[in-house]
Amino acid sequence: MYARGTPRLRGTLAVMAVMAVVALLLTLSVALAPERAVAAPVLVSQGKPATASSAEGPFTAPNAVDGDPGTRWSSAFSDDQWIRIDLGASTAVGQIVLNWEAAYAKGYRIELSADGQQWTTVHSTTTGTGGTETLTVSGTGRHIRLVGTERATPWGYSLYEFQVYSTSGGSGPGGDVLLSYGRTGSASTSQHDSTCWQCTPDKAFDRDPASRWATSPEGGWTDPGWIAVDLGAPATINRVVLQWDPAHARAYRIEVSDNGTDWRTIHQTTTGTGFKETLNVSGTGRHVRLYATQRSGEYGYSLWEFQVWGTGGAPIPAPPLPPEPTYDRLVFSDEFNGPAGAAPDPAKWVPETGTGPNNELEYYTDNRNAAQDGNGNLVLEARREPTPGSSCPRDPLSGSTTCQYTSARLNTYGKFQFTYGRVEARIKVSGTQGLWPAFWMLGADYFDQGRPWPYTGEIDIMEHVGKEPNTTYSTLHAPAYHGAAGYGAPYSLPGGANFADDFHTFAVDWNSTGMTFRVDGRVTHRVDREELERTRGPWVFDHDFFLILNNAVGGDWPGPPDTTTRFPQKLSVDYIKVWQ
Numbered sequence: 001m002y003a004r005g006t007p008r009l010r011g012t013l014a015v016m017a018v019m020a021v022v023a024l025l026l027t028l029s030v031a032l033a034p035e036r037a038v039a040a041p042v043l044v045s046q047g048k049p050a051t052a053s054s055a056e057g058p059f060t061a062p063n064a065v066d067g068d069p070g071t072r073w074s075s076a077f078s079d080d081q082w083i084r085i086d087l088g089a090s091t092a093v094g095q096i097v098l099n100w101e102a103a104y105a106k107g108y109r110i111e112l113s114a115d116g117q118q119w120t121t122v123h124s125t126t127t128g129t130g131g132t133e134t135l136t137v138s139g140t141g142r143h144i145r146l147v148g149t150e151r152a153t154p155w156g157y158s159l160y161e162f163q164v165y166s167t168s169g170g171s172g173p174g175g176d177v178l179l180s181y182g183r184t185g186s187a188s189t190s191q192h193d194s195t196c197w198q199c200t201p202d203k204a205f206d207r208d209p210a211s212r213w214a215t216s217p218e219g220g221w222t223d224p225g226w227i228a229v230d231l232g233a234p235a236t237i238n239r240v241v242l243q244w245d246p247a248h249a250r251a252y253r254i255e256v257s258d259n260g261t262d263w264r265t266i267h268q269t270t271t272g273t274g275f276k277e278t279l280n281v282s283g284t285g286r287h288v289r290l291y292a293t294q295r296s297g298e299y300g301y302s303l304w305e306f307q308v309w310g311t312g313g314a315p316i317p318a319p320p321l322p323p324e325p326t327y328d329r330l331v332f333s334d335e336f337n338g339p340a341g342a343a344p345d346p347a348k349w350v351p352e353t354g355t356g357p358n359n360e361l362e363y364y365t366d367n368r369n370a371a372q373d374g375n376g377n378l379v380l381e382a383r384r385e386p387t388p389g390s391s392c393p394r395d396p397l398s399g400s401t402t403c404q405y406t407s408a409r410l411n412t413y414g415k416f417q418f419t420y421g422r423v424e425a426r427i428k429v430s431g432t433q434g435l436w437p438a439f440w441m442l443g444a445d446y447f448d449q450g451r452p453w454p455y456t457g458e459i460d461i462m463e464h465v466g467k468e469p470n471t472t473y474s475t476l477h478a479p480a481y482h483g484a485a486g487y488g489a490p491y492s493l494p495g496g497a498n499f500a501d502d503f504h505t506f507a508v509d510w511n512s513t514g515m516t517f518r519v520d521g522r523v524t525h526r527v528d529r530e531e532l533e534r535t536r537g538p539w540v541f542d543h544d545f546f547l548i549l550n551n552a553v554g555g556d557w558p559g560p561p562d563t564t565t566r567f568p569q570k571l572s573v574d575y576i577k578v579w580q
Contacts, residue, residue: 104130107150112141189220209538215300232314245302248274256285340374361554409550431500434561480537
């Protein structure tokens with residue numbers, strides 16, 4: 001499901017005026033320098049041979065490695081039971097994802113083996129939680145095994161998915177590495193205008209999912225069009241990954257060459273699907289080219305990423321991802337236990353001042369509307385009061401274009417930013433027509449690199465609009481899915497209860513494979529990275545983000561206050577915590 005509403009960030013505030021000019025000039029740019037190029041984990045278990053100590057009826061071991069979350073492996077109702085996967089070749093393993101059915105393991109071991117006979121334990125626990133468990137491990141082997149030693153239920157052990165990832169900076173099945181990262185690219189044409197600034201071929205090989213190559217509208221939005229990469233030395237090519245912008249190829253060929261002039265076809269199709277296409281190919285050469293012959297629409301061709309995997313070549317190692325979180329190390333906490341009237345802790349929070357984005361009607365003040373209440377809460381108060389000399393969209397109640405409301409917006413940029421973790425806050429929202437409280441995160445490259453929204457990525461943990469009192473939203477925004485087309489889901493309280501009547505806990509678990517959003521402990525939305533890339537567009541969430549709290553008045557989504565609106569309105573926060 002996709003959340004309704006508009007993006008949280010469309011402009012910036014007075015304290016960020018210089019950055020706003022940069023963002024405005026480059027609103028549609030995708031070619032700014034990335035914060036860092038990162039290597040995504042490689043799923044190496046899917047479709048590989050799997051066996052088990054036992055199986056309950058049709059619920060056999062291959063079901064746990066088929067990529068289908070609706071199928072599962074289930075064991076006999078006894079201890080010990082195991083499931084094992086043959087990865088096909090010695091592989092450096094860095095991460096395991098276990099998606100349990102209700103019959104999960106309280107105690108289990110993860111083991112690796114070179115020969116399927118001698119096993120080494122790389123993870124063990126007696127406190128398994130069930131659900132989706134993401135484990136950071138370190139080891140190398142061809143065979144991997146989960147051994148269940150203590151059942152959590154009277155039933156057996158049951159897994160929807162047993163996923164094994166290599167996170168060693170680019171190793172894939174059979175020892176494949178990413179050959180194209182940072183290598184020299186060339187193309188038939190490149191776009192360079194207000195809608196795609198410096199969209200040159202190197203952007204398809206930089207491992208930055210928020211930059212892209214595109215053909216030029218001046219003579220380039222025609223067939224054919226091509227992009228090629230020089231791998232630096234002869235290579236064996238086993239896999240090509242294409243992450244398309246909506247302007248994708250319906251018909252294309254993958255070609256290889258020894259000299260960049262004479263080309264041999266190793267894959268071709270007339271039914272290209274766009275989004276993310278992973279192609280198993282077989283060929284040798286120093287140069288690899290995508291040669292597109294039929295566009296999917298009126299525009300040209302555009303790729304966020306063109307990855308070539310194999311052996312040989314002259315690979316440039318891509319920097320590894322940050323460590324996966326185990327969610328047991330508290331790295332940020334604010335419980336707002338200061339005296340009544342105390343400002344937010346300046347060591348943790350920066351006030352943003354000025355008029356808001358999204359056609360909002362408030363003026364954000366320098367902590368005049370944000371204070372601790374002496375009862376363990378931070379309060380962001382929206383008031384009906386004009387700010388002389390300010391300019392906002394016309395307020396329909398007064399008819400004035402002077403900002404008629406004040407409120408507060410705080411962030412942690414420069415104080416605390418992070419990649420991956422569990423973020424949790426206990427919040428009581430404001431709740432009347434025209435109010436728009438939110439708890440969210442924005443990519444730190446908005447400031448670090450001057451990169452405009454939505455290329456930074458945005459993670460909305462909680463948004464609430466007063467006209468929908470019993471519903472909140474969690475949403476992701478990125479270059480290929482943002483605004484009303486953001487990737488998210490609503491959650492409504494049972495019985496039509498009003499979120500503004502009490503505190504509720506909002507949380508997200510975030511790692512390199514996806515996110516899980518919760519309200520009061522209930523899972524409200526899961527984001528699987530692979531599914532997202534196959535169906536919507538690039539995942540842009542492998543870099544630092546910072547926290548934001550704000551209590552907006554008016555705006556494109558909630559609409560303005562009306563005669564039923566009551567002020568002041570308080571957004572109250574009991575605590576915010578982050579674990580990694």
